[in-house]
Amino acid sequence: MTADLHATASTRLRADGQRYTPRRRALVDLLADSDQPLTIPQLLEHRKDLAQSSAYRNLAILERAGVVHRIVTTDEFSRYELAEDLTEHHHHLICSSCGDVTDFTVPAAVEHDLEAALSKVAKRSGFRARSHRLDLVGTCATCE
Amino acid sequence: MTADLHATASTRLRADGQRYTPRRRALVDLLADSDQPLTIPQLLEHRKDLAQSSAYRNLAILERAGVVHRIVTTDEFSRYELAEDLTEHHHHLICSSCGDVTDFTVPAAVEHDLEAALSKVAKRSGFRARSHRLDLVGTCATCE
DNA sequence: GATCGAACGAGAACGGTTCTCATGACCGAG
DNA sequence: CTCGGTCATGAGAACCGTTCTCGTTCGATC
Structure with missing residues (x-):
């Protein structure tokens, strides 16, 4: 692999x-x-x-x-x-204190609904979507 | 206002x-x-x-x-x-060709499910979330 | 092995952003 | 109203992550 x-x-x-x-x-x-x-x-x-x-x-x-x-x-x-x-499709936890970035995933069902909503938005505004980006911004465990 | x-x-x-x-x-x-x-x-x-x-x-x-x-x-x-x-809470269409950024929103229901899924992720990893960020990356109507 | 174009690495150059510092605006005290 | 002190302003210098330059090295091909 x-x-x-x-x-x-x-x-x-x-x-x-x-x-x-x-x-x-x-x-x-x-x-x-x-x-x-x-x-x-x-x-x-x-x-x-x-x-x-x-x-x-x-x-x-x-x-x-x-x-x-x-x-x-x-x-x-x-x-x-x-x-x-x-x-694999994943997202990022971004620590605004130290800048560190770590990966995470969300349940497939949520991801699926999101995808559907986004493609609707894209179509409406004539935007050709290539990918989406979902980040969570905050402070990580070690900076907390 | x-x-x-x-x-x-x-x-x-x-x-x-x-x-x-x-x-x-x-x-x-x-x-x-x-x-x-x-x-x-x-x-x-x-x-x-x-x-x-x-x-x-x-x-x-x-x-x-x-x-x-x-x-x-x-x-x-x-x-x-x-x-x-x-x-208001919104997201961004990011054109990877010209760099332009425009705003959009998604239905409240989708936003709500997303929020729930994210807070679960945050809790699991000891991350204190301040906000989330959802962007759609692609090419805008004028660059298309 | 010889050859030739592409990859490499050290350092210079670039450019968006931040810093410096002399000047100007504002505000409170008298 | 005036004086003083403090902070905002703006032109330009400095900063620093990134990109470019160019002479050297590698590696695929014959």
Whole structure:
């Protein structure tokens, strides 16, 4: 299943005219092993051999290829996670004190109703929806 | 009702040890008149007499006082809107092509179920939720 | 192995935002 | 009404996360 992940990543990059290099694979591995979106400093901390500029460049490439997703909150750093179709549909708890972001899911029934309501809104306003984003903002257990 | 708005803004600023000056009132007026969150360039465009540095400073002060809310998407500029309890609870259509953000609401029933599901999640993970955020990401009618 | 284009990494450059500081406005005391 | 002190203002400098540049290195292909 990790093999699948790398195969998918490789395919998507190739479709975008890019290679699946060791550095890019390392980034995907780090994101796959995490249960929360990571900032670039966090990624570099885990893999000291990655260069900052390359990390930025490769994450941008992986994002364009649809392999990773970039999240930006009010805190100073962007965060990266695997694209949603490579993991499972989930949402984020965002701590407005420390900036930390962790994943959560809601029951399928709620998700389904929400989806229905949103597609109605989109249709009404001529908006082509690609995805929705549901975050809970507050303070996490450790900042509390 | 606009009078109420200014009275509330003034009260909240004073509670934070700040004055409700003409510049700050101008910002609140601009945001109140808009049906979408505005970037600083957009604000300055509407009111040419506002200085950029003061706009940044005053919006930060208004945000700390709980009068305005700052929204950050993947595009280059932050956007500002009135705090949710000064308007009505709403969500955002975010165009990933032009970056434009517009408001929308969902039926109260859906909102209610969502609220219930979220508070359950928050409790389970020891997270103190302050608000939720639901955005629809895609391409708007004019970019389509 | 040779070759050539793409990926890499160190550092410079960029740009939205924040900070600095001299000036001006406001408010209370006398 | 005037003086003083405090805070807001605005032009520009500084900041810092991110992007770009460019010489070097890697790796796929023959």
